[in-house]
Amino acid sequence: MLKNNQLLIHINHISQKVFLKFCCIFLLIFMFSCKQDTSKKATTLETTTSKTETNQTENSSVKTIVFFGDSLTAGYGLEDVNDAFPGIIQQKIDSLQLNYSIVNSGVSGETTSGGKNRIDWVLNQKPTIFILELGANDGLRGVPLKQSKENLQDIIDAVKEKYPETIIVLAGMQIPPNMGQEYTTEFKNMFPDLATRNDLYLIPFLLENVGGISDLNQKDGIHPTKEGHQILAKNVWTVLKPILK
Template sequence: MKTVPILLSCWLLFLVSGCGNNSQSSADSVEAPEASAPTASTPAKAASKPTVLFFGNSITAGLGVDPEQAFPALVGQKIDSAGLGYTIVNAGLSGETTAGGRSRVGWVLRKPVAVFVLELGGNDGLRGIPLSDTRRNLQAIIDTVRQLSPQAKIVLAGMQIPPNLGVDYAAQFKQLYGDLAQKNKLTLIPFLLENVGGIAKLNQRDGIHPTPEGHRLVARNVWTVLQPLLREPTAVSQ
């Protein structure tokens, strides 16, 4: 299955980072913004399928790897192998913060989706953005999804950060994902980068972005949580 990228260049004005490309960012810097070029038009048959939309930053976008090596595309392959009829859309944008995601989520949801996978917050943590802001922005994104695509199942990808900004900040950052999932009755991926984060051989030289092998493990983490949702009859209706 080929993922369907979304043209996001018009949203680069929302990013704080300077213009970037597929080169790796330094370990202590925030991700450089990058927009995906559109591919050929989606066939009518694929367009009629319910959509699983991955909404995130450079981890979702697959910074530094080929698009088909990024975890959303790998999840798409698992969906095909399982005989499940869904279209995968990768709406990842490198450098994205929760504030940027809050600004563009309405544009991304111009059409309803069956499943919305929310992977944002990592850049907030690296920048030391107040946790109250991150929490408020994520809640606003969740609220927008429920308003514009009320039947969508929302999956929240938990993230963790190193204790560079203090042990308390890192612990509270980790906890806010569980709190939001519980409050909103979301499906939670406890830690998107489980068995990948902090392991040098599974990450690029920046220590942040997974290698192709790392993305395969991330896809496994996502698939473990996502597969049961996709098999539920209610997930197919839009």
Template sequence: MKGKILCTLSIIGWLMSGCDSQNKPATNEGASAVENQSADTKVDQKEVPVILFFGNSITAGYQLDVEDAFPALIQDRLDSLGYQFKVINAGLSGETTSGGLNRIDWVLQTIPDVFVLELGANDGLRGLDLEETKKNLLLIIDKVKQANPEIKILLAGMRVPPNLGKDYTTRFNGIFPAVASETGASLLPFILDGVAGNPELNLPDGIHPTVEGHKILAENVWRVLRPILEEFQTL
């Protein structure tokens, strides 16, 4: 159930530099159960496989209660189906792939069995160097594989608006299939499919999903995640 979410590393930021600094703070700000875990708690975590969601404000559930963000909804789905997995939400609002690369070693204090990587949107919206974006994603995945060579990885793809230029947009959209192909990760082509561009499913900023939007994100993720989980003998 929702109470089984082990931790949320969600700090209010902006998905893009133009976001309104007057928006109310998210109710999941500053939660960080991992910092205070005892050795016994860390042992308990590994009694069941761990699914680690590592991303930006989309994963963190910007301006929502953590229970309404899609990782929590995935935990609810797992529990309802009797799947023995523990979800960790390591989303951080405003995170870029460079920030994620700097943060991944700390997050890997808990070694996951399944790693869901949702980063890159902020790189695109800020017009960052796409070669660096791809390199950072590859390095993050490499670090995760070093921590657990048997890990299963799901890469959540993102798209950027066409106002950044056709060449940049095309190159950005091609990063995620390329990274998935090079690393063997399972690919969710576009995590915001069915949500992006729909004002009824996004907050007033037009970027971050509402509670209803996160329900669709959870369905998008589940379609790709479920076959991965079924590979585990615990199911």
């Protein structure tokens, strides 16, 4: 009977040793698996981070051209905003495979005062080139030109202060002589004066070969048709193309 008990004790002792060895082996396997899984996760994270950084680099390489204007820029009366001259400029840029993206920031009815009020919001994104097309509504409403000129200067100053390296292009405008010859002449001269004072690029007259031509304007006689915008785009492109290259 004693021998049997001793045998049972011996067997239990062996079983405990085997169990302990099994636990140790299992623990080692588990630890190795966790380490390998962690390594895989780290590799995946590194790959994902690398891809994200690459995408950010690619996206940051795209330069932005902001068209900041009124209904002419916005493409008032057109079925498709892409038929407005900023959209046509984008097509020209894409055809030449240039790395620029157009932002159309045109608002119908916008005055220089309205533009001044919203410029800070528009400048949340840095423009490589900033094309300023405002003033026509001031002229049609007979706004005192001293005020219009100050508003345009404030917009120019805001761009230069926040982004000194941004290239600014000013779109010149003319109006019918309804407000009198003195006002009309002063209005016309306001744009080249501002361009000279601030060392800006100047589009002499955005509506060149379109303004006053009934076939190229909508029924209101003010806003260009789809065909008219093609000519506006040409007028802009003459000044913009050398800057892009």
